[in-house]
Amino acid sequence: MNKKNFRILKILNNNIILAYDFKNKEDTILMGTGIGFGKKENKKVYISEDKIERSFVAYDENVKNEYFRLVKQIDCKIIEISEKIIDMAEMKLGDLNTHIHILLTDHIGFAIERVKSGLEIINPFIDEIKILYPDEFEIASKGIQMIKEILNVDLGYGEIGFIAMHLQSARKNINVKETMKNARILNEIIEIIEDGLKINLNKTDFNYKRLINHLQGALDRIKNNICIENPLLENIKEQFKDSFEIIKKIKIKIEEEYELEVPEQELGYMAIHIERLKTK
Structure with a gap:
């Protein structure tokens, strides 16, 4: 079983930590069920690769701080769904801009709050988005279904287009x-x-x-x-x-x-x- 050497920099919750990767010499956000449980900040640890479900490199100090803020405010299930959508996207589209971890999670969290409040936002560009960004649209469709199954919240057809635009923007490194x-x-x-x-x-x-x-x-x-x-x-x-x-x-x-x-x-x-x- 392969293990990697890290220094724990910050424990965000039991499932998300910020750690310094000694091998790659970079700060990394690590996610996995119970990955932060029993850990202490500023301590060196070996973590089995099979315990790391997802990870991304936090190149930018602003990205780290924004992500920390988000983790404290948003339901862990939303973060997990967002990361699964990003995983699907990167498998099909290639690497995405790291800001997607913040922007997509924040967007989905707000969309869920909006629906629960009875507010509906129409996406007038849905047909154009579906044609222009078919891969992103397909991934976003799966994401919407995931949200419905896990959180019992139906964000609606139009929201597929909004999520697809976030994925396209991260793919092209442009503002949404x-x-x-x-x-x-x-x-x-x-x-x-x-x-x-x-x-x-x-x-x-x-x-x-x-x-x-x-x-x-x-x-x-x-x-x-x-x-x-x-x-x-x-x-x-x-x-x-x-x-x-x-x-x-x-x-x-x-x-x-x-x-x-x-x-x-x-x-x-x-x-x-x-x-x-x-x-x-």
Whole structure:
């Protein structure tokens, strides 16, 4: 049975401790049933690897302090569920930003309090999130089911999208507000298209998914100042005049939100996708 040498720095509760890992020379949050029981702070101990259910490195002093605060305030079961969701995510998505241990736990704790108080928050971007971040959405769905089974609290379908955005943000090392903004802008672009074409798009349709993915790719290129060639641009402007009028409104929306200029080449490709919707 392999054992690792640690110095106990802080005992948060019977199941969570902060310890210095002598082998890797770093402070680490260790989690496991009873891992803190009978331990004393500032003492060297050997801990069997099979007793460590989960761990993460606390690189940042602020991360440690925020996590300590959270552990004192939140039900241990919520922390355990949050860590299981993070484990599933890291197995499928790779390493996540360590702040996810604080942000996701805090978010789930608040969401549970909100539901118990009878407050419901609608997620207007749920369809876009499901298309853009399918892996994160799948993991979040399992997390919501876990919460329902263990805590007997149903956070609802919309909450899957919020958890998925937290996972996506930690995956890309960006603020969750940026992920939320991205979903909101896509949703508003869709509203411009629906208004311009006088239709309601079927959000389960393959063409809708293709449209969302193209728009996301266009936004990424615009934000990263990547310009693609469009040799058919003049023909598109001539043949798809109505669609290009809709695109002009989308151009204004994107430029207002990101304070960046949208290349006409991108507008041409967007017009093609809008034209396709007219023939469905």
